[in-house]
Amino acid sequence: MLNVTNISKKYGKKSILSSISLSVQKGEIIGLVGENGAGKSTLLHILATIQKPTDGVISLNDMSYDKNKKVIRKQIGFVPQDIAIWDEFTVEENMIFFEKLSWRKKSKIELKQLCLDMELDKWKEPTKTLSGGMKRKLNLAISLIHDPELLLLDEPTVGIDLKSRKEIGTYLKNQAINEKKSIVYTSHDMDEIISLCDRVICIGEDPFYKSILIDSGKEVISF
Numbered sequence: 001m002l003n004v005t006n007i008s009k010k011y012g013k014k015s016i017l018s019s020i021s022l023s024v025q026k027g028e029i030i031g032l033v034g035e036n037g038a039g040k041s042t043l044l045h046i047l048a049t050i051q052k053p054t055d056g057v058i059s060l061n062d063m064s065y066d067k068n069k070k071v072i073r074k075q076i077g078f079v080p081q082d083i084a085i086w087d088e089f090t091v092e093e094n095m096i097f098f099e100k101l102s103w104r105k106k107s108k109i110e111l112k113q114l115c116l117d118m119e120l121d122k123w124k125e126p127t128k129t130l131s132g133g134m135k136r137k138l139n140l141a142i143s144l145i146h147d148p149e150l151l152l153l154d155e156p157t158v159g160i161d162l163k164s165r166k167e168i169g170t171y172l173k174n175q176a177i178n179e180k181k182s183i184v185y186t187s188h189d190m191d192e193i194i195s196l197c198d199r200v201i202c203i204g205e206d207p208f209y210k211s212i213l214i215d216s217g218k219e220v221i222s223f
C-alpha cells in the first residue's frame, strides 16, 4: 500500500503542492485531476522518486521512500507524459532493450505477450511508423516489464483515439483487478476518469474539476 502524508513541494518560493495526504490500496485505480499547472506531474514525479518533496513522508508497504529508494524503485512502473521509447528501434527491439535494463528478466515470448495483452501487435514494425496510440501502448508495456506493483501514469491516453483509449482503459482495469496493481493516473478526460477510477484526487484552485466529479457521484478528495 502507498501512503503519502502531508507532502508539500516548493520551487524556490513558489508553492506547488501543499499538505497532500493520500493512500492507495492494492488493486485500486486513483485518478489525479486538476487544471494545467496544478502540480499533477510534480506529484507523480515525487511518487516515482524522481523528485523529492520539500516536506512530508511517503512509504510503500511500510518502507519509507527516504531510506529504501532502491528497493522501492523496483516496485514502480512510471509512464511519463512525453513518450520515452527508441524511435529507430522496432517494438521488439524496444522491449528487449528495456528488458535488459530491468531487474526482472522476461523471455521474448513474455515480452511479446505483454504487448499483445494491450492489443499492440506490430512486433516487427519500426516504432517511428507507429501511431501515437500504439507508441503510448508500447510505453505502457515497457513500464510493466518488471511487474511493478505501483503504476504511475502521466496522461497515458492523451491524443489517442477512442478505441485505443478504451483498450488501454480495459487493460488497466484488468491490471488492477486481476494483478492487484495500484495505479495512479492523470488525465484531462473526465469521462475516462469517472469510468476507470475508484477514487479521484483533485488538486489546484479551480473548482471546475471538483464540480464535475461531485455531480458524477465519485469519491473525491481535494487539496
Ligand SMILES: Nc1ncnc2c1ncn2[C@@H]1O[C@H](COP(=O)(O)OP(=O)(O)OP(=O)(O)O)[C@@H](O)[C@H]1O
Residues within 6 Å of the ligand: 011, 016, 034, 035, 036, 037, 038, 039, 040, 041, 042, 043
Ligand atoms: N523544475 C521546475 N522548476 C520550477 N517550476 C516548475 C518546475 N517543474 C514544474 N514547475 C511548475 O510547477 C507547476 C506545476 O507543474 P506540473 O507540470 O506538475 O503541472 P500539471 O498539473 O502536471 O500540468 P499539466 O496539466 O499542464 O500537465 C507549474 O507552474 C510549473 O511551471
